[in-house]
Amino acid sequence: MTTRAALRAESLTKTYGSGEATVHPLRRLSVEIPAGQYTAIMGPSGSGKSTLLHVLAGLDSADEGSVLLSVDDRQVELTGLSERELTLVRRQHIGFVFQAYNLVPAMTARENILLPSSLGGPEPERHYYDMVIDRLGLTDRLDHRPFELSGGQQQRVAVARALVSKPSVIFADEPTGNLDSRTGAEVLALLRAAVDEFGQTVVMVTHDANAAAEADRTVVLSDGRVSETLNHPTAQLLAAKMIGADH
């Protein structure tokens, strides 16, 4: 397994509000996301995991610190980029799988999958595209609209969208949150396959120990800092950590 970092964050600090109401979602947090691996970010509510995901994915920016994204052979510093530049970075190098409302209702499955490229992102390779669609079993669903798809199918379309443009990193935010356990397991398997079969880098935020146990590494956050980094932890261990962290 390579140890090249797909994403490196240094001393991220983010503060909201002032006075008594001040919240510090990130306190001088540093983390490294290795390329070609499946990283889970866990932590109790308010631990800063969502904020961290937003900052790493270029959806939000930190007050201090830096985020370096490896793009092909170069490094892109996300901190300090303008709103427009961040938008272009997202379009070209980052994939998303959200918890809900993953798809544009007015578009067919195919249009949703090709959304980033139709917005000006990289054009997917034809062969690769076909392979992803086939692997995700979407071949005969491409002309359907989101409301005509089951919840699991919708999430598969979202995963396909994240895969086909071969982004530097795929971010998944509670991707199983709204799904029944069987469909949830299917989505987790797909993300696993994205790493194993398609060589992608996946970062997933979750509070579900079973979901996190699917990942190669789990970064546990607590109070805006990384409290632990675990390689291949078991679900039981993670569940215990979470219970402990809640105190």
Place this chain on the structure above:
Amino acid sequence: MRGRNERLTVLRANLRSSGKRLWAAAAAVAISVAFIVAGSMLVDSMTRAVTAEAEQEAAGADVVVFTAPLFDVEEGAETADGSRHGDTALAEGIEALPEVAKAEAIRSTYLYHRVEGGNYFTGVEVRTLSSLHEPELSSGRVPQAADEILLNTTSADSLGLQVGDTFLDSEEAAAEEHEDGTIETIGEEASFTVTGITTDQGQHSGWLTPEGLAASDDVWPDQIIVQLPEPLHGHQEAQSAVQQQIGTVIGDLMDAGELPMLAEEGSAGTWQSNELGSYFVGDTFSLEVLTHEQVVELWIAERTGDAQTMQWIAFGFGGIAVFVSALVIANTFQVIVASRLRTMALIRAVGGTAAQLRRATLAEGAVLGLLGGAAGLMVGWGIAQGAVLLLNQVNDSVREIPPVLLIPLAVGIALGLGVLMSAGSALLPALKAGRVSPMAALRPADVEEPERGSSRRRVILGSIITIVGLGAVVHSAVTDPSSDQAAEVYQVFNTDPVTRLPLPVLGVLGAFVGFIGVLILAKVLFPRIAALLGTMLSRLGVAPVVTKLAGENARRVPGRTAATSAALLVGITLVMTMTVGAATAQKLLQTELAESQPLDGLSATVDEDLMEDLRQRDVIQTVQEIPTVHVQSESNRDWSAMIMDSETFDDVAHLPLADLTEGRTVGFVGTDVWPEVSGGAETGTLTLSPVGSDTPHDFTVDMAWWAPADAVLLPETAIPDGWEISGDPGVMVRVAEKASSSEIWTLDSEIVGEYGVELRLDGGASRAEMAVAIDTVLLVVIALLGASVLVAVLGVSNTLSLSVFERRREGALLRASGMTRGSLGATISVEALLLAAVALILGSGLGILFGWAGVSTLAAEEDWSVTAQIPWLRIAAVWGVTFLAALAAAWLPARRLSQVQPAAGLSHAA
């Protein structure tokens, strides 16, 4: 008490949560209410002015007999005092009645006074000054001697006369200008000293003493004013009793042969009444006898014609605005109810009844209507007050309009209409609110299904209604006016044989029905057109994702898209109809005018200076020198005959010579020359020879009303060899397209003044006046339609705000996936443009059809064939303005959507 509180809790919560979303609906209510309120307030104000005036004029009169039928044709004009008119005898007869104190015969005549310094005369209707009521004077005193006159403000102002000035009556109403520049009035003159001016600002009027009036010629009976003795004076019952007795007096006088002008032999009359008064009617005559109240009503009705028309205009255009507003409000409530689905389901789950939810929604509508109505009332009041100030400023000679009042009627209309309109529009959404299942609260809110749009029934029903309606429009337009015109009754418009309706009425009904059909189809048709346009733009590579998405978004909410575009469609169709109708009517009238006035101006006697001058004038577009031959007729009258060839003629004329002559070789002569022509009614033979040579030649000539009276126009091809072109050339001119009628008249009089030549520019002036008249009407109508269009644009803004509210998460997803802020905002702007485009495409189509059909069906002349004139430039302007308005309406919603944080889409289902 408890139930009421509960309901108010829901209502309060609803208003709290959707206050901002209701503003557009409230504004729509306010605008349409303001329109109608302003109209009724203005009418009230004008009616008050007229009522006060009528009351003032009728003061002192208990009964009035209008005596114009008592004019004695044979004798009246000859005797100096007109004593043979029947009114004197009737007045004496009435005064002899025991219940009458006094009956005074008022007569009238016209006096003409030359306006200071000009060759114009203004006619003033002069009546006997009644002793029964004191006129309200602004200066001076009432006349006491036969050579004194009292004028009203209107006459004094327009004649430039003040107390102490002399009023010179000229019987001929003509004047002669001497070579030294002085002007002398022709005809017998009587002079009167102006002793006073009344405050009256109505038509030109004046008053003389009975002696002063008797000295005039052409005096005719006007009315008899009857006054009752003191205890009965002003009593309605006594007035009615005397009114009846007057009938008996008339009958008695006729029997005695005193009123020979009514009937040869005494045939008794009978009373007939209508809403305006009573008439004493015989076989050959009708005398109007009115009580005080009836007279006042009659005068008010006569003088508020304008005000009544205005009321109908305000109600008509206001009604359109109300309809458009109803669409906008219904739309708002539909979306609000949809967005509250979960809240309402929660209320149902915790025990709220369906009726409570319905009532809360209806109450919300009522509150909105009350607030919007109240705002509209204030705005309308302001507009009406502004209009009164403006009218009084502009028209200083017309009677002053009093300030508008906040009349109960207007308050009632405003609040009632406001509540009715918004509660009515909220009705359907309220029913829907009642049907919300409590289960809806538990369902996950993920990807929503799109609204169901089309049903087969809707398509079939809508298509049939549209086809029937538009078919009726076309039928009314193309039916040949003469095809079924039965000879027995003269009617302005032909009736359709099947429906028995006049064709224009059928056409309007058809247009209305057809439009309703289109509105029924709207839910199926509009969203598809919008989506199709979006896809087309996308294929063309115009911001592919944005245009595609905007089109699809429009299709996903067919109900809302249809209502929004329909609201716009109403205004746009009407504007297009008027624009195309005006252009078509103008073209039609121009063609007619080209036939009756083929030339803008011509003269046979022009010297070089004038010719040069004409060429310099901006008002004149083309000047053509026309060769002339000095000719004389057999009775030795002589003229400069203009020799026309078709090339020169066609260059200046509005109708080619070949069309004018219908292919014949024919000349044209003016009315003065016509008596020299022998032959038919309009075509004949005129024998002419050049002056100084005796080589007579016969010409076929037509009578030409359009030519100057002494004009002789001969075709070049008919001129015999050997005739020599002589003297100064004549001229034919064509005025510039842009010249106004006043510029043309000014030029006309300048040429007369400087060169003594009459160009007779009537044709050009009529053309210019007609164009201005049509454009003015068009402008006013479009301005009045502005309110509806404004409401519809508010509706667009409203719809988009609501769709932004629904698409926040979608927007966040798009932003996260790499859509720029600008592009995301543009999806909203493009959606606005697509909604507008749907309305524009359909509105232009319907407008062109309706505009052409309207003119075609109204042009009830057999030989008028009407082709639609499409003023592309103006239509393009309407498109441009509508698109700009749509963009403006989309501005705020687009901004709001573009500011959605991309991270918002990641957060947990909220």
